[in-house]
Amino acid sequence: MDERIRVAFLNALKVKLKKTDLPILINVFWGEYVIPCTPEGSPIDIKQSSFKGVRKFLEGMEEKKVVRVEEPSPGVHQIVSFDKSVQEVSRHKVDQAIRDQIAASSSSSSSSAKEVTNTAAPPLSASSYTTSASPDEKKSLVVELFGAPQSLQPLFLELGHEKRHLYTKKEVVDHLWAYASKHKLGNKGNCKLDELLAKALFKKGQEPPEELPKKDLADLFLSKMTNFHEVNRGGLSDIRKGPVKPVVITLEQRQGGRKHVTRITGLESFAVPAKELADELRQQCAASTSVKKIEGKVGGEEVMVQGLAVRQAGDHLVKKYEVPRKYIQNVDKSKAKKKGK
The missing domain is CATH 3.30.780.10 (SUI1-like domain)
Known part of the structure; x- marks a missing residue:
């Protein structure tokens, strides 16, 4: 699957994407340029690849200096430049069948891409963040998520999570209690604060209490997390930084x-x-x-x-x-x- 994706991407770069199309949102690029450049009988699915997402794949191409991607606003990624002289691109040969396929649909594809770019809402895109939201939560249009700031990352890393993992509200609270249980911080309806929690939850100069009611601790813990949210529409999802804007x-x-x-x-x-x-x-x-x-x-x-x-x-x-x-x-x-x- 990884090789199929690489070939389709290079096909799109060599015969379909033009400088005048830039900047282009990465999901518009993927849907309107890469997918149509897939060889017949060899469908691609980014989620079935080792990349798991479009953004992750493009990060690899950025490292090779093939494309440059910018994030003009949180969660919105767009390709701003590409270089066909890079060896991986210049040596790639596009099959004639693909050229014929693109030529046959170029006019309709071009107008469609412009319509999406100019009149539609920002297309949803894959993200380099990971979540463990349930299938039922994924059905929701908007899922509120939380990321661990640097001060709280040791807690989540200790529980076996990656730095760029995002959590639902319930997961955040569950992980807090898992950490408290592991370190035996629970005390009936209250929870003791160890050094990690005290430093992360209270500013320098503030005197942290020895313990807090569990509800107060959970609310305080959530307030220190970084807000994200996931938007799901049309089978695609996009993770954006910040709270949901109305x-x-x-x-x-x-x-x-x-x-x-x-x-x-x-x-x-x-x-x-x-x-x-x-x-x-x-x-x-x-x-x-x-x-x-x-x-x-x-x-x-x-x-x-x-x-x-x-x-x-x-x-x-x-x-x-x-x-x-x-x-x-x-x-x-x-x-x-x-x-x-």
Whole structure:
């Protein structure tokens, strides 16, 4: 499988990817460039390879100076340059069957790639982080995850975990109690603090208590972990650093209060395709809609609906795109403070 992936990647680099396509999100590159360059009868599956993820594979190619990948914002990776003069690329020969295959689909593939890049939400991509989230948790659109900061890594390493492993809230607490049990720190409803816990949980100069109630210790321990979250959509998943950011639906007045406009931002947090949402709301609200990129925000797009559409937009995001209601924030900037329909 590793060799199949390498061949498909080199095929894409030699005959399909162009300088004008850069920068390109790694999952757009993989889906629209590498997969179509796979020899017929030799399908590839990155998860069945030793790499386990696209980002991990590309890290190896970065080491060989074949490509350069940047992370303009947490969890968003894009190829910004490539070098065909590197020996591994220059010596690679692309089968004529692949060239014919690409030539036959080049026009449709090209337009499709541009549509995904320009109008869709940021494609979900593989990550170099690992998780042990259950299949049921993977079915959720968003899974809150936690990473161990340097001060707490010794605890997790002692329990046999890797540095770049991420945990669900339950796993974090379970590992805390496993560590406490191993070191015999439990004391009925309280838990003693050993040197590692005391240093990690309290700042220099603070006097840590000898023990804490278990609930207080668990809450404090979680607060010291680094926030991540995983977004799952369409069979793909993307792990992003930081807490989950909400979708914001803002109602504004126009023309002295005679007209209103509804703005929807933050769709990239849940991989909601902005153009698709705009088309659907145009039909539902019988109003004109538009999509524009948010300057300075990678993958960020805003959907604007002419008129009062706060309620319709929120309901549609919940029903169609399964965005949890708690992650939808309504902001009323209209002077009249009218409720969105």
